[in-house]
Amino acid sequence: MSSWLDYTINGLIVGNVYALVAVGLALIFGVSRLINFAQGSIYLVGAYIGWVAVVRLHTPLPLTIIVVAAAAAMVGLIIERFGLRPLQNSVRIAPLLATIGISFVLDQLVMLTFSPNPRALPSQLPDVRFQLGGGTIGPLDLLIAGVGLTSALLLFVFLRYTKLGWAVRATAQDRDAAMQMGVDVNRVNQAVFGIAAALGGVSGMLVGMYYNQIDTAMSLQATLKGVVAEVVGGAGNVPGAVIGSLLLGLVESYGVAVFGTSYRNLFAFLLLVVVLVLRPSGLFASARQAPPEPLTGTFIAPSRPVRIPRWALLVAAAAFAVLPFFPVSSYVLQTLINAWLLGMLALSLTLVAGTMGQVSLGHAALLAIGAYTSALLSLTLAVPVGLAVIGGGLMSAALGTLLISPSFRLRGHYVSIATLAIGEIVSLVILNWESVTRGPIGISGIPPLSLFGYDLISPFSVYWFSFAVMLVLALLQGRLLGSHLGRSFRAIRDDDIAARAYGLSLNRYKSLAFIFGGFAAGVSGGIAAHLYSYINHETFNTQQSILALTVVILGGLGNVVGAIVGSVALVGLPELFRIAAEYRILIYGIVLLLLVRFRPQGLLGTI
Amino acid sequence: MAEQHAPMLSLRGLTRRFGGLTAVDAIDLDLGKGELVSIIGPNGAGKTTLFNLVTGLDRPDDGAVRFEGQDITGLSPERLAAEGIARTFQLGRVFGNLSVMDNVLIGAHTRLRAVKPTVPVIGPLLELGLALLRPASVRAEEERLREEVKAILARFGERLLPRIDQPAYSLSYANRRRVEIARALALRPRLLLLDEPTAGMNPTETAEMQGLVAELKAEGLTILLIEHKLEMVMRLSDRVIVMDEGKKIAEGPGEEVRGDPKVIEAYLGHGLSGTTEQESAA
Numbered sequence: 001m002s003s004w005l006d007y008t009i010n011g012l013i014v015g016n017v018y019a020l021v022a023v024g025l026a027l028i029f030g031v032s033r034l035i036n037f038a039q040g041s042i043y044l045v046g047a048y049i050g051w052v053a054v055v056r057l058h059t060p061l062p063l064t065i066i067v068v069a070a071a072a073a074m075v076g077l078i079i080e081r082f083g084l085r086p087l088q089n090s091v092r093i094a095p096l097l098a099t100i101g102i103s104f105v106l107d108q109l110v111m112l113t114f115s116p117n118p119r120a121l122p123s124q125l126p127d128v129r130f131q132l133g134g135g136t137i138g139p140l141d142l143l144i145a146g147v148g149l150t151s152a153l154l155l156f157v158f159l160r161y162t163k164l165g166w167a168v169r170a171t172a173q174d175r176d177a178a179m180q181m182g183v184d185v186n187r188v189n190q191a192v193f194g195i196a197a198a199l200g201g202v203s204g205m206l207v208g209m210y211y212n213q214i215d216t217a218m219s220l221q222a223t224l225k226g227v228v229a230e231v232v233g234g235a236g237n238v239p240g241a242v243i244g245s246l247l248l249g250l251v252e253s254y255g256v257a258v259f260g261t262s263y264r265n266l267f268a269f270l271l272l273v274v275v276l277v278l279r280p281s282g283l284f285a286s287a288r289q290a291p292p293e294p295l296t297g298t299f300i301a302p303s304r305p306v307r308i309p310r311w312a313l314l315v316a317a318a319a320f321a322v323l324p325f326f327p328v329s330s331y332v333l334q335t336l337i338n339a340w341l342l343g344m345l346a347l348s349l350t351l352v353a354g355t356m357g358q359v360s361l362g363h364a365a366l367l368a369i370g371a372y373t374s375a376l377l378s379l380t381l382a383v384p385v386g387l388a389v390i391g392g393g394l395m396s397a398a399l400g401t402l403l404i405s406p407s408f409r410l411r412g413h414y415v416s417i418a419t420l421a422i423g424e425i426v427s428l429v430i431l432n433w434e435s436v437t438r439g440p441i442g443i444s445g446i447p448p449l450s451l452f453g454y455d456l457i458s459p460f461s462v463y464w465f466s467f468a469v470m471l472v473l474a475l476l477q478g479r480l481l482g483s484h485l486g487r488s489f490r491a492i493r494d495d496d497i498a499a500r501a502y503g504l505s506l507n508r509y510k511s512l513a514f515i516f517g518g519f520a521a522g523v524s525g526g527i528a529a530h531l532y533s534y535i536n537h538e539t540f541n542t543q544q545s546i547l548a549l550t551v552v553i554l555g556g557l558g559n560v561v562g563a564i565v566g567s568v569a570l571v572g573l574p575e576l577f578r579i580a581a582e583y584r585i586l587i588y589g590i591v592l593l594l595l596v597r598f599r600p601q602g603l604l605g606t607i
Numbered sequence: 608m609a610e611q612h613a614p615m616l617s618l619r620g621l622t623r624r625f626g627g628l629t630a631v632d633a634i635d636l637d638l639g640k641g642e643l644v645s646i647i648g649p650n651g652a653g654k655t656t657l658f659n660l661v662t663g664l665d666r667p668d669d670g671a672v673r674f675e676g677q678d679i680t681g682l683s684p685e686r687l688a689a690e691g692i693a694r695t696f697q698l699g700r701v702f703g704n705l706s707v708m709d710n711v712l713i714g715a716h717t718r719l720r721a722v723k724p725t726v727p728v729i730g731p732l733l734e735l736g737l738a739l740l741r742p743a744s745v746r747a748e749e750e751r752l753r754e755e756v757k758a759i760l761a762r763f764g765e766r767l768l769p770r771i772d773q774p775a776y777s778l779s780y781a782n783r784r785r786v787e788i789a790r791a792l793a794l795r796p797r798l799l800l801l802d803e804p805t806a807g808m809n810p811t812e813t814a815e816m817q818g819l820v821a822e823l824k825a826e827g828l829t830i831l832l833i834e835h836k837l838e839m840v841m842r843l844s845d846r847v848i849v850m851d852e853g854k855k856i857a858e859g860p861g862e863e864v865r866g867d868p869k870v871i872e873a874y875l876g877h878g879l880s881g882t883t884e885q886e887s888a889a
């Protein structure tokens with residue numbers, strides 16, 4: 001019995017922490033219909049500023065909280081001013097991509113400054129526990145509860161009784177009307193981003209103290225948890241976000257009590273997917289509402305694709321095909337092999353995100369499904385590697401489409417959240433389903449690539465193999481785009497309401513796009529598994545999803561040639577300039593931001 | 608009057624509420640085959656919402672929609688498109704990045720046969736396979752539809768044909784409205800719903816559009832028209848229905864309705880806003 005009380009207290013405390021993140025997300029969504037994917041990064045920044053204050057500067061606790069809140073608020077203001085305000089009149093995909101890019105840049109900056117290793121963040125409070133009924137409660141629990149309640153009170157007073165607070169509420173209710181009444185929307189955005197960041201930063205610090213550990217993986221987790229809580233409560237609904245957070249905290253805590261710690265996140269994401277499917281406008285929304293996002297306006301930047309003459313493409317393909325006959329180092333070949341593998345993933349993502357308009361942030365999960373399937377088929381069932389790779393592609397197509405199908409009704413940001421969550425679910429299942437996936441140990445001794453009984457081991461053969469596979473996939477995709485399906489996909493992307501009114505079933509065509517894209521990604525993952533010979537649940541991670549997204553934006557959304565050019569550029573250029581691995585991800589993030597700002601149609605144009 | 612024709616569309620007690628507001632309030636309406644009925648009314652009267660209820664983009668809280676004797680209340684827009692109901696949108700909803708040709712081809716989507724075998728369960732996979740393989744039957748179908756699209760575009764004179772390969776976002780506003788109508792025609796509709804087809808058009812363009820709608824009517828198409836330009840309504844309509852605050856306040860031949868004190872009152876009460884150019888939210 002007593003432990004249940006402990007789990008309840010723990011759930012409420014953790015929920016309180018989530019609430020600090022979720023309330024910020026809700027405020028931002030309220031005024032700008034934007035899900036701020038950088039919220040978790042601010043939380044991360046808050047945790048590390050807290051660490052600097054406590055460990056280096058030895059500030060007393062109240063001062064620590066003030067320093068963290070102020071510094072995080074500054075970061076929030078900078079994001080608003082330089083990251084998002086310039087995009088105010090852009091297409092809807094732009095701010096979404098921008099917050100994703102900002103999040104990546106911030107996380108990498110923290111990682112480069114503080115190293116990725118976890119650090120201890122001492123709580124500065126006496127380590128005692130008080131008996132409370134059947135459970136116990138510590139001073140830190142009380143502090144977190146206190147900060148939560150105080151913030152809620154301050155926020156309430158701000159929104160209710162100040163002029164700026166009134167402007168925030170007016171903007172959230174009807175942005176156009178508020179502007180007509182003379183509300184300065186920029187100031188409102190500033191206020192909201194500042195408050196959201198301060199709350200997020202303090203939340204990160206408190207969590208660091210609660211677990212006495214901070215590390216850079218916190219960021220993504222916090223974004224996900226905050227978004228889950230916010231969506232459960234109803235996007236843009238501030239009290240809803242608080243209740244959603246407490247609910248999420250309790251669900252996780254009880255889930256852990258019953259099934260064990262490693263399932264904590266699984267429950268969070270399952271809750272998200274269930275809510276998205278059953279009540280996409282949140283638990284507390286009135287029964288039927290106008291859709292949460294504006295119905296009109298293009299999602300992606302209109303542009304005319306750059307026409308590349310067929311002969312130029314043939315010449316380029318031939319040049320890459322004969323490249324191994326020239327005296328190039330195996331290092332160059334290896335780099336290009338990586339580019340071809342990324343190219344297959346980018347083909348998949350450019351179809352799904354570009355042609356179909358479903359900005360997937362969990363695309364690495366498709367790699368993982370393909371890789372595990374192919375590895376296990378060849379290892380445990382002795383399926384020939386060539387067939388196993390195809391099996392990986394098929395499994396990825398089938399399973400990926402099945403997993404993503406609940407989100408087919410969603411639009412824009414919601415698709416990104418759902419895919420991010422589904423990606424996490426896949427990696428958690430891989431981690432926990434030990435009887436099949438061998439859990440955290442991973443799979444080793446995966447046989448090398450082979451075709452018709454011949455092992456492909458030399459860099460030449462692997463190069464040709466991966467190049468040929470990518471080329472075939474690219475040609476197929478080009479053919480797909482030229483068919484009625486290409487036009488149907490693009491019609492749904494441009495206006496799904498009008499598309500439905502003309503008989504296009506969203507389920508059917510989104511499924512087909514994910515089946516085709518899932519196959520390409522699964523094949524890429526399968527080949528990778530046989531090249532690496534060892535994979536585990538972390539081999540295919542969010543960084544690859546973001547890299548692929550950057551490639552896709554760089555090449556031009558939906559653009560097949562662009563996906564390949566983008567892959568070669570983003571894999572090749574860092575190698576060419578010998579950029580150290582830890583700076584690369586930072587550079588990808590910056591490239592993404594610059595593209596969104598200055599060339600949203602990418603190098604070769606949107607198709 | 609409606610009784611002369613077999614009723615093609617009939618609405619009974621159709622109601623849609625948004626919170627406290629009843630946007631469509633117990634509307635009854637009968638539309639005979641080949642008839643052209645106009646719906647007029649001040650801004651916010653509920654005309655577009657009524658269209659949404661008929662085309663499945665929104666579900667009524669109450670009431671029923673029957674189409675050719677079949678109850679279609681609450682069916683999905685995809686199903687209704689397949690039944691032969693096509694519409695245009697008040698604000699214009701062309702597919703911005705698609706060419707004029709592709710936009711209109713989407714209109715013919717429900718008529719694709721060769722590439723969309725009606726096999727249960729694996730139908731979609733066959734569709735994917737056929738799209739990639741493109742056997743002769745699929746190519747022939749696509750070719751036939753392309754020719755048909757050109758014929759439809761030719762109805763708009765030289766407005767659209769020279770721009771057939773341009774993306775829709777690059778077209779003028781009036782041309783985008785025309786593309787929408789072309790897309791609707793490509794469905795070969797049995798019932799066509801036009802939501803303010805002349806909004807934002809100058810007098811010449813309006814006259815052109817009026818001519819086209821008259822042609823369609825003469826060809827026997829059944830049309831439900833929302834239009835603010837009363838001149839056009841009077842010329843085209845077999846009957847006019849006036850809505851205000853969700854309710855039907857008058858129905859009858861144009862001239863009769865025009866003199867109805869209730870109608871004048873409704874328009875005056877809203878500051879005659881209905882007779883000027885509108886671009887409010889759909």
Ligand SMILES: Nc1ncnc2c1ncn2[C@@H]1O[C@H](COP(=O)(O)OP(=O)(O)OP(=O)(O)O)[C@@H](O)[C@H]1O
Nearest residue numbers: 290625630649650651652653654655656887888889
């Ligand atoms: N999705 C929605 N959610 C809430 N209210 C809505 C929604 N759609 C329409 N309304 C409201 O319903 C009423 C009727 O709107 P509708 O667009 O049907 O009017 P209309 O007759 O087409 O006007 P107009 O001539 O301006 O196009 C309006 O008051 C509108 O604000």
Ligand SMILES: [Mg+2]
Nearest residue numbers: 654655697889
């Ligand atoms: Mg309207």
